[in-house]
Amino acid sequence: MKKIISLFLSLFLTSIVVSQNDNSAHSLLDAVSEKMGAYKNMFIGFSQTLSNEEAGIKEDDELPIKGTIHLQNQKYRLNYLGNQFLFDGNKLFVINHDEKEISISDNDLSGDDGFIYPSKLLTFYKEGYTLKMGAIEKTQGRKIQFVTLNPIDSTSEIVKVELGIDLDSYHIFKLIQTGANTSKTTFTITQFKKNRDLTEDFFTFDEAGFVNKNYIID
Incomplete structure (x- = not known):
């Protein structure tokens, strides 16, 4: 009986989510x-800006943070905030070049905090x-269609994601995350x-090479 009730609830909740989605x-x-x-x-080369109206932080208050990433299936090599994140499909290597320290963890970073990681x-x-379909904006000579995504999980640290899609190339052009603290990245x-x-x-961790350069590996 419990299995029947559980199945019913699952199907019911799924139907609610589907009905809320814009096809x-x-x-x-x-x-x-x-x-x-x-x-x-x-x-992909990208720039990142941060704003928070409640804290009085405007998007153009500081220079954008720049980064690059190579993606191949689930693997990636991300250069961001002075660190390199190397995911070989099984392990994640976070390489801090300034401190010459490397941390290694099994599997990719967890998405429990709502952050969208490169492999996803x-x-x-x-x-x-x-x-839900959002507005269409013209920027840099491009026609960008925004899609608004709201997390189903009410406890998510991210309350809204907006994806800007270039309608000519069908590539992602912009990603905007609004946090529970009203900050917008x-x-x-x-x-x-x-x-x-x-x-x-290219996506393989060269342990011997880093050891020879006196990096500390956790």
């Missing part, structure tokens, strides 16, 4: 995921969010290259 928004993100996911690999960039929207893609010739060991 056109879901179809658009599916098309973007399919196109970008078909590339052998991707190189093209798929995160498929579970845990309701979707905006990632804008400034460079994009696909299907680059990468070496076989």
Whole structure:
């Protein structure tokens, strides 16, 4: 009997989520995921800005933080905030070049805090969010369609995600995360290259090489 009740509740909740989703928004993100996911690999250069109206922080108060990332299936090599994050599909290596320290953890970073990690960039929207078409904006000569994603989990640290899709290329152009503390983090893609010739060991951690450079490995 408990199994029947559990199944009923599961189907009921699923039907609620589906009814709240905008089919056109879901179809658009599916098309973007399919196109970008078909590339052998991707190189993305991005800039990050932060704003918080309640704290009086405006988006242009400070220079944007810049970063780069190579993506290949679930693997990635991210350079961000002076650190390199290398995920080989099984382990994550966080390399602090200033301190010459490296931390290693099994599996990718946890998404429990609501942050969207690189390995989930093209798929995160498929579970845990309701979707709705937003506004269309013209920027830098591009026509950008925004999709608003609201987490189903009311305790999520992220209360809203806005994805800006370039309607000409069907690529992600911008990602805006609004936190529970009203802070807004905006990632804008400034460079994009696909299907680059990468070496076989591009996503492999060179332990011996770092040891020879006197890095401390936790």
